[in-house]
Amino acid sequence: MKLNDDSLFLYRHAPILPECDCLDIGCGRGELLAEFAEKNPDAHFYGIDPFREHSGSGLKNLKFHRKSISDIKKIFKAHSFDIVISNPPYFKKGCGRPSKDFEGTRDRTESDEFNMASLFRAVNYLLKPAGHFCVIYPAARLFECMKEMEKCSLKPVEMIFRIPSKKRADIFLVKGRNKKGIADPAIYAECKRS
DSSP states (O other), X not given: OOOOHHHHHHHHHXXXXXXXXXXXXTOTTOHHHHHHHHHOTTSEEEEEOSXXXXXXXXXXXXXXXXXXXXXXXXXXXXXXXXXXXXXXXXXXXXXXXXXXXXXXXXXXXXXXXXXXXXXHHHHHHHEEEEEEEEEEEEGGGHHHHHHHHHHXXXXXXXXXXXXXXXXXXXXXXXXXXXXXXXXOOSOEEEEEEO
């Protein structure tokens, strides 16, 4: 399967454990989850996305829900995941570059229902007490991301900035935890040239 650059960045840095329960919010067709599921047969992977037909991977440890983020509490019990990942829409509603097609614009632009605030509320609801999350956003939204995480009692523990050759960071990946778990050391940050 072919992953786009941002999904590949998430794939390389998400802390997937051999026997974890992992959810991808806004999973698209599920290519990223299929890659994780294939390499971690003892783990359980779930994806949720309302718009896409999911790739038929045939993997027993992979399950998709064609539902929206507002349905999460109807589908999953609270605190049921070791890790939650997401490559969410990057741009606020009314901002960003328009796409040549409707699907591309929908995938890149937040809606009233699926936005940064609703994502972090869902992460807080879903994570086990010692659970982790991993999301990526444009570097320009770093401050907003930290504020939304704080509102939802989520703590960043590591940030990785992707820097295309000789330019400033274009996206960042944040790994974090809920504040219910064990106290973590100070945040760790690094930059990766692409």
